[in-house]
Amino acid sequence: MYILQAIVNGILLGGTYAILGLGMSLSLGIVRLTNLAHGEYIVLGAYTSMLLQAWLGIDPFLSLVISVPFLFLAGYLIQRFLVNKAMKNGEEPALLVTFGISVILKDAMLLVFGADARHLSADYGNVTVNLAGLGIPLLNILLLILSGTSILLLHLFLQRTYTGRAIRAVSDDAGAASLSGINVGNTFSIAAGIAAATAAAAGLCAGMKWTWYPSSGGRYLLIAFVIVVIGGLGNVGGTFAAGMVFGLIQAVGGASYGMLISYVFLILILTLHPHEAFLRFSDKRRKTCEEGIMQEPSVAREDQNASE
């Protein structure tokens, strides 16, 4: 019974883990950038919901109406005015710029909110639903629903809208997309904005589930990274599945050992199959493309830089 309880909790928690990884998956898959500030975006999302709850007295879930656009804007502007510029000089300058942003955001939040542990609470936070003999926290179910809905919406957006198609086109081949009249820099910025917007939802989930500090971003970033590596880059469905797997690891391994297991897991995956893991995104299309013109990945990267 204990095992069953742990498994159910792990799957329910998986929703929260999935949404932590969602934005990272987008920015790695589309912008091909490791955004080291993504963890801080998540923490910022949690603080935004906290402030809205305190000032307006609204339910944390309702605060998403404001925190999602706010983080979208922040992510968009940072990508547009800082990161895009650095990406012209290669991937490492861009990585270091996001590292700088992460440091700045972390200390800014420490200055504004103090070092205290915070938690988003709601009156239904401790309600337990009894299902077939298992006590399941209502909160976990709600978070899973939120995470699932966000992931579904994002999937539909990427598949059905013009902007979504443009984003996928840029991630497949920035040079060709640019020739077809897509503004690559702007598309990157929109994708980065969306990634940051998912951080608002992720911050809400993490903030309701655990306590957080201004310095929690690093932990969230690592979780996100593990999820992305398990689930595959830019693969929205895979991210959801990876969240479940990660949730199970955490539930079975316990808090600190679960984390350690996932670190080791991540390192193993990276070591054994680095390229497979990272190029799984739209792999079929890429393969046919590469077979067709035998294009070297490094050439494609130069095209991308030239086209900005």
Place this chain on the structure above:
Amino acid sequence: MHRNDPHKGIRTVLYTAVFLLLLAAGLTGFPGNNILRYGFRILLYITIGEMWNLLSGYAGMTSLGQQAFIGLSGYTLAVVTTRYGLPYPLGILLGLLISLAAAFLLSLFLLRIDGMYFAITTWVVAEALGTLFMSMTYVNRGAGMTVTAEPYPRIGRLFVMALLLCSLSLVLAELLLRSGYGLGIMAMRDDPEAAEAAGVNVKLAKRAVYIFAAGVTALAGSLFFLNKGTIYPESGFDIGWTISMVFIVIIGGSGTIEGPVIGAVLYVLLSEYLARYPGWSNMILGAIAILMILFCPRGIVRFSPRPKDHLTKAR
């Protein structure tokens, strides 16, 4: 400095004179404890900055996890001196050996990973070590450990040790880069496939640089914690170490020997000055680093708008 330098003799004399002057200052304790304390920090930051520079600027391996070796050596020092009551030089030596061994083991799988994934994985490794030390009773978990030494080394002596370490690492880095190895390492950074085709043993060169940088960083870590006296998982495996290395190298100029020296002096003075505004210092350092990357990617020592030029003109 790997350029053909017409003033090589003069430079050597100058550097030797500076070294002797600093050595005398440390041995006599003449400048006073405060100045020596600044000097101690500057020398160690030059050392770790230079090692990060060797990895990132010269060998193209941007690591965000060098704090792993600082934490390992710091903890070894604490365990050896406090738990076993042995003298601290033995702790430093053991810390070095453990870090070298760890670097060798890590290199077995880290070197299979390229670019930004290498950066992330090194960071994950350091975080994993921090988490591990946080839950190990052997090192008192999160409560931290103290470093004991009888008699505790004075700041003058620490300064001399830092000076020796810094000079030795600079000379060794310089020799390494001037050797055929160094050219191979730089060729590898610019184009790994071409370097491999031209006969550079890329794997061996990368491993050598990675282990060397780890060893020197570990020694610097021991000295930091010998001075500090206490170590916690959060301070030993702090990502802040990497933040300072990145700052020092970016400000000074990556891929030069002189760059991190200037960067470290600026870093220590700036962070000391900014300590008056608690909370703001990292933000200001981060903003300066971002501006430098965007507008002056080659650092202070090569203030010129055309990037990557030095690679073709240098030799």
